[in-house]
Amino acid sequence: MTTNVLILCTHNSARSVLGEAMLNHLAAKLGKNVRAFSAGSAPGGRLNPFAVEALTRAGIDVSGYRSKSWDEFAAADAPAMRIVITVCDSAAAETCPYWPGSPVKVHWGYADPSLALGGEDGKRVAFELTRQAIGYRMLQLLELPLDTMSNEGLQQALTAISES
Incomplete structure (x- = not known):
């Protein structure tokens, strides 16, 4: 059974897209039955070009990714999510x-890597570091025995990952 993961950030243009792309890429590479999606409460309508660049430089195909509303995933015909991860503080504080x-x-x-100092070069570095940090946590998620974990055990494991 596929484990669906929804990654949320307010504008769904950078961090949540990095998470979606990294989790899908790593799951495919490791042969894990995990599918990531991303969304936002106030989608910006476009992907941040620095996020696209960081993913592309890492060899990750970004075709098909888009900025979308979390309402798509609350609909009756949406895929059932096993995990919902917020990656920005404002989305975490919102009522989902x-x-x-x-x-x-x-x-x-x-x-937020888009607020990095140092002009375009500073933003490129910040986006790459954020991509790597998100990728590291996604690797930890993929090491969990998702098919056999209870929700309580999964909650504990995901919280432990957030503290690492």
């Missing part, structure tokens, strides 16, 4: 829609 199936929720906060 009801997610069918009562998924496990966790906050893995990352600083």
